[in-house]
Amino acid sequence: MQNKTELTELFSQKLANYQQQRVKLRSIATRVSGLRILSFALAVGGMFYFSDHSILVYASASLLLVFIGLVFKSASLKREIEECRLFEGINQKSLDRQNGKWQDFEDDGREFIDNDHRYSSDLDVFGDNSLFQYMNVARSVSGRARLADGLKEGLAGAEALTLHQQAAKELASKLDWRQRFEVICESLGAKNENLNTLYAWAKQDSQDFTMWQKSMLFLPLITIGSFVLIFVAKVFAYITMWLLLLQGLVFLLHMKKYIDEISVFEDQHGNLKRYANALMHIEHCEVTSELLKSAAGDDNLGASKYVEKLNNVVAFCDIKYSPLVYAAFNIIFLADMQLVYRLRHWQKQHGHAIESWVDAIATFEYAACIAQLHYENPQWCFPKFIEKHQATTAQQSFNAKGLAHPLITEEQRVANDLSALAVGSVTLVTGSNMSGKSTLLRTIGVNVVLANAGGPVCARALNLGHLRLFAAMRSIDSLGDNVSTFFNELNKIKRVFDDLDANATQLILIDEIFSGTNSKDRYVGAVSVIDALMKANAIAVISTHDLAISELESTYSESFRNIHFSDTIDKNGMSFDYSIKEGVASSTNALHLMRLVGIEITDAALAQFEN
Known part of the structure; x- marks a missing residue:
């Protein structure tokens, strides 16, 4: 496999070659067009001018055959020029993916958006800046629908996952074949x-x-x-x-x-x-x-x-x-x-x-989408799925090394190890604003989506059971439906429990649990949800700013785990390392951010809170 520099050079060279070929073909097409006009003019003019000389009339008429041949040649050149343009677009997109500039790709699969789906809206699987937009190279209606279904529902069973991984690895090595297939299906x-x-x-x-x-x-x-x-x-x-x-x-x-x-x-x-x-x-x-x-x-x-x-x-x-x-x-x-x-x-x-x-x-086309992802991200790995009969309950979980978000550029993303997310456990994520809590949940979710679709994941290694994903990370109000943000979140969490399946291990991601209500109700509600999830066949990762919830670790012992992100505030400002740490967050930054945007924090307000 090639590294990023080599891939960038490869796609740049292929792009330049097709650009040069298109310029050459356009030059030829211009000359053929001129000859086509000339042959027609000579044929018609000759037949009129030499009308008294039958041999010359026939000779002039024969130029019409030349004209017809040039018409067909022009059509052929037009197709070749269009083909070069398509190849240019394919290699330019590969370059854009290498350089993190794929967000303007036209096909973002927005017609597959389903706000009632278990996770696709919360994890940006479709739409602007989405996983579909990043990885899709399918062009037919059926190919695009196949990819959308794979990202929404995953593949059924270990055999299907293994077969798709093998197919992707094989097609990854056939770059020229894949690019021509994309042109044909365009x-x-x-x-x-x-x-x-x-x-x-x-x-x-x-x-x-x-x-x-x-x-x-x-x-x-x-x-x-x-x-x-x-x-x-x-x-x-x-x-x-x-x-x-x-x-x-x-x-x-x-x-x-x-x-x-x-x-x-x-x-x-x-x-x-x-x-x-x-x-x-x-x-x-x-x-x-x-x-x-x-x-x-x-x-x-x-x-x-x-x-x-x-x-x-x-x-x-x-x-x-x-x-x-x-x-x-x-x-x-x-x-x-x-x-x-x-x-x-x-x-x-x-x-x-x-x-x-x-x-x-x-x-x-589906295999080509996964193959493209594998080829253009050689540092990613294919996950290993653990079957229930092959492992203990603790091992039927989620264990990752070097896990990062696939849609963040290689230069910006921070990889973390995340292990022992076991069935029947809850991991609580705390930390200050912008420290990485929501990104961690999205990182877990998007990589599970890729794994379940038979694709590679953005990690050095990932072992996991067959997980049925559910995410409650984005709640919005609706004036039309008379639904508040908090009520929307309640409905999402209710669907988590409605959707629990005793025959499938659930991976449940909840961001800022019950953030839309007061601290007392949030605490009571969160404890109730956590207690219910521990009794279910599920793995849960939940983020919160409410540090009181973290005290449940002493109650639930090994089934409850605290991890956190931290920030550093000094004379140079505020910075984040986005690295997972064990335990509960010990710092906050909301007041600092308020001051940063110009909101005055009075001493009286601070004193009233402390009292």
Whole structure:
């Protein structure tokens, strides 16, 4: 694995290479554009100027072939230029992640925000400055949804976690493959909103064409044949006319039914081609991990070819946007009937596999998100999960070395060791304002989210049980719902107890417990919550400014633990080391901060409090 300096140099070099390549391609495109205009002008001008010289007219007309060739070349260059631009964007984002400048990434997954979820809103999993925004490289709707689900619900069981870790480690070494896969999937997020409609079409029980309908498919051949025979005998003109009238009637009788069936593929031409390209890229990827082998396995063999074939059929759907052409094609060729027949034939052969093909793309995109995280953060580790039958209750917990918040830059974050967060225990975190209490809870939470999603964690080592996470860290009032901040917090903590599961170990994070009420009620409420959590199948980490709660250590002995953060106030101001220390905080800084912002603290107020 490369270090940060080497990664920065690598992505900078790749970015520069694609920028240079794009400049070169644009220069070529400009010359081709000029030649295209010149060839057309020479062709048209030559045919008029040399109209009396047949050989020169043919020579001039041949320049139209050159013009057509240059049109295709221009289109090819345009695609290559766009591809370079996408590669530039991918490497620029990798650079931004290395430099801690990823907060402006456009895709932050805000549509996945759920304020009633157990932890995602409290831990900034989605939205501004979120985990999704930092790590997502999935582009398809299904790939993004897969990542969102992994971050919200985690993976089920030890086997799934192991398989995803193996897949991520394998794809991490395939940087070029991953970047090209991201480029191929780039446009799949914009035009595949109709996937559910496509799935429904693929599953439906389509009617077979009747013998009469199948015979109608050959009628256009007879019509075209009769048209050719007009030059032999004029009587065939009448035959052609009656055949066209018959085909027009068939078209009108079936038009609505066929249009409804074809509408499933509205705007899907080209999009299916992109799916085919993504599947082909997967087919050409040599993998050994079980998860990726299964996704690209025998059941999906040849998927790209079949989707490409469907795309070629669907291409004819677009003629309906030209009414005159649409009517002509249906009267002459029975185009809709031909199209529906081919679509139904494809659906019967391959429709059952569409969801598994899209799922294969999502599986690779999910693995690529985790692989990217692993590749760009080589100092992180993959966690080790402890099974219940392999350890004592005390070991089925959370033990970390060098744990830090993954979204804080490497230069700014402070790593801490945190061990013996055992089932049935409560760890109380005290400390002055801005000393690191809330950040510690978020650090624990976000790393558990990554671990449960099969990803690496920001730590030197992390051993943990299979933990079901719950966080109550952000409570806001709502005028519309007539709900205060304190009542919102009560509802969150109530959901903690409603959500307790005897079959799952809970990790519960509560920041500033009951901070919205008076000290007496806060103390009584906090003690009651702590007592209940100790009796549950849970690990709890709770922060507070109320030092009286820390005295519970003498009551609960080994099940209750005090840790704290401290600050230093001297003539140079206030500073923090953000390091965890055992015991209860012995200093406060609220009055100092009040003075710092200009609030005058009177001697009378101090004396009244001391008395």
